[in-house]
Amino acid sequence: MGKRIGMEVSLMVSEAVKLADVDVIAAYPITPQTHIVEHLSELVADGHLNAEYICVESEHSAMSACAGSSAAGARTYTATSSQGLQLMSELLYVVSAMRMPIVMTVVNRTLSAPLSIWNDQSDIMANRDCGWIMIFAENGQESFDQTLCAFRIAEDRRVLLPVAVNMDGFILSHVIEPYQTVEEEIVEKFLPPFDPLYTLHPDRPVTMGAFAMPELFAETKMAHEIAIRDSYAVIREVWDHWGELTGRRYEPVEEYMTEGADTVFVTIGSYGELGMDVVDRLRAAGKKVGLVKIRLFRPFPYRDILNSLTKFENLLIVDRALSVGGVGGPLASEIKTALYRLEKRPNVFSFIAGLSGRDVPPEKFIEMYEEAMEGLKKNQWDEFTMVGVRQ
């Protein structure tokens, strides 16, 4: 087992990309993703990573360059945030439908306007139907681990899909956390060289990204849908293998202190860490509260979510994005959809908190709990609540 040291989480992600021995990085710097690509460009410039670093003029070009390099058979990486992801949006759909195993770190940041550089998950949630596998890391070590796992998942011949590893901007990206290094021999065992199914090569000419008439298009979408559904089994297999090698095990949906709980917080991303702290406090006060953490967002793990959440009476779902004009938070909407066909459904309280980096201390979670309990007493609560909003 490697050393345990302190490191900024962005640098951990760069180290994971280096260990994955990528061939091409095409990226454009944007806050709060900057430290990842800055460090990668240094690693390439100083000869520590034998890769092509393509300094493009926009994120649209970054993902376009990634498409070209992946088509040529290169292991390809990029990272972005917020407006950068939005500028990429067109290509996100293209590379997933073309089944290109690109790995991208999305350092989650809100979307303008008003202009803001701080964290929430509006960026990835705006692109949640783009056909990528989407994983949300909870802490620094996991950001590192999931980056390496992402290459293995993406490039598996049974998957061949791009993977976005999400980590909350600043809350994770700019914080120094404990980091357990992983030896190169372990990574070599875990991540074989990229062996693409198709490449652009004159010896075996192929057409990629061809045109389809309406009489074929629906079939292509269904094929994509089946591919991402089926990736679920491979994701679990890869996480299990990583667990065997490093002792760090990951599940699509994880529970904390749910034994005997009647009420659970449901979180995604770095809220999981906060949630554990809050649950400890509420348990100490004698409340039967637990936590359910969603790690995998696409493919959406319906079965795991039903297996877990149907054990509880009340769900307090905490989103870090608002579906404006919709019904609150994207995570809550998905979970409500999953619960619809059940005869007996838990009560769902949807909270939207921490938009644009608004601080969410443990007390805010406790307020959410109290508000939900109050609502239960009156048997009346809103479809969703914007936590702490002044109006």
Next chain:
Amino acid sequence: MPKPMEEYRVEDLNPGCVIDEPGNAVVYHTGNWKSQRPVWNEQKCIKCGVCWNFCPDNAIMRKEGGYFVADYEYCKGCGICAHECITQCITMVEEVV
């Protein structure tokens, strides 16, 4: 060779809809898109082959006697041949169904 698009099922598609058989567009008769067709006036044609050279779909052939003709199964009616023709012997004629 490929099938007509409406005969493909989900399981027939390669990952990413990659087409791994070169030149199979020949089975798709894209000529039925056109709204105009090129017609040659052989009185003015000097048999130079500029039309044949510029056709983006390789839909123009040299026939016996050295004059040129389009294969209307594949000619999309783009009009590049008429535009490039040195003696302006090609006219784009409205396609009438």
